Amino acid sequence: MQDNSARIDVLGIGFDSLTMQEAVDRALALLDEPGAHRVVTPNPEIVEVCRENLAARHAVKSAGLVLPDGIGVIKGAAMLGTPLKEKVPGIEFAAQLMGKMAESGRSLYLLGSKPGVARTAGNRLSAQYPGLRIAGTHDGYFQDDAPVVEEIRQSGADVVFVCLGAPKQELWMAKHGEATGAKLLCGLGGSLDVFAGTVERAPKFWREHNLEWFYRLCKEPRRAGRMMKLPLFLVHVQQEKRRKCREN
Numbered sequence: 090m091q092d093n094s095a096r097i098d099v100l101g102i103g104f105d106s107l108t109m110q111e112a113v114d115r116a117l118a119l120l121d122e123p124g125a126h127r128v129v130t131p132n133p134e135i136v137e138v139c140r141e142n143l144a145a146r147h148a149v150k151s152a153g154l155v156l157p158d159g160i161g162v163i164k165g166a167a168m169l170g171t172p173l174k175e176k177v178p179g180i181e182f183a184a185q186l187m188g189k190m191a192e193s194g195r196s197l198y199l200l201g202s203k204p205g206v207a208r209t210a211g212n213r214l215s216a217q218y219p220g221l222r223i224a225g226t227h228d229g230y231f232q233d234d235a236p237v238v239e240e241i242r243q244s245g246a247d248v249v250f251v252c253l254g255a256p257k258q259e260l261w262m263a264k265h266g267e268a269t270g271a272k273l274l275c276g277l278g279g280s281l282d283v284f285a286g287t288v289e290r291a292p293k294f295w296r297e298h299n300l301e302w303f304y305r306l307c308k309e310p311r312r313a314g315r316m317m318k319l320p321l322f323l324v325h326v327q328q329e330k331r332r333k334c335r336e337n
């Protein structure tokens with residue numbers, strides 16, 4: 090039974106305070122522990138979803154690793170007086186994990202995104218990480234879960250990247266994780282689109298200045314509605330901060 094008491098609470102979600110290196114090491118350690126373990130990478134938008142969606146909240150909180158995907162959560166934790174070590178963007182975590190998996194010949198199943206994208210991502214990743222075994226791929230637009238779960242089980246994959254968007258991927262992993270037979274399942278949003286080269290990450294300057302969210306907003310204005318959750322998150326953090334001050 091893992092001890093999650095050391096997690097840092099940000100609006101009801103406990104985050105693991107780890108450096109990127111520590112997070113990857115913890116994930117590798119989970120691969121050798123019995124059972125199916127889940128990694129989630131909530132950003133402020135997902136924290137806000139979890140405030141209203143009990144099932145999503147449970148799926149996120151019960152994961153083996155809860156990593157702060159973006160600067161918003163880091164700022165929120167700092168504002169609440171309980172800073173987290175550093176942001177651990179899901180896509181960078183995934184890249185580092187694949188590097189380590191390649192060294193030990195571990196296998197990876199890619200689930201999610203539009204038809205063809207996971208396969209392209211798989212081809213590119215096996216070229217990029219020699220030694221990494223791609224056990225299989227499947228798009229994220231299926232009706233029945235059971236055949237997909239069975240396909241993953243048959244593939245014998247050690248790790249599954251589940252990229253169905255939030256909170257669908259967190260709920261899917263919580264429901265089917267054990268049945269896939271995989272040791273580790275990571276919810277990684279739109280990462281397959283980036284690995285396949287169909288979507289580009291923000292250039293380094295934007296990432297280094299914590300403006301990746303703004304870059305994505307400019308590229309995909311349809312995200313504006315979703316991104317309104319960010320100011321809401323900050324309002325809720327301020328409210329929580331005031332509440333904590335009153336209590337102390």
Ligand code: UDP
Nearest residue numbers: 201202203229230252253254255278279282
């Ligand atoms: N997606 C999917 N099945 C669905 C809904 C979404 O596979 O039923 C995929 C979608 O194609 C995209 C990813 O999930 O590749 C979600 O990407 P988004 O940019 O919304 O995620 P973020 O990285 O912002 O969490």
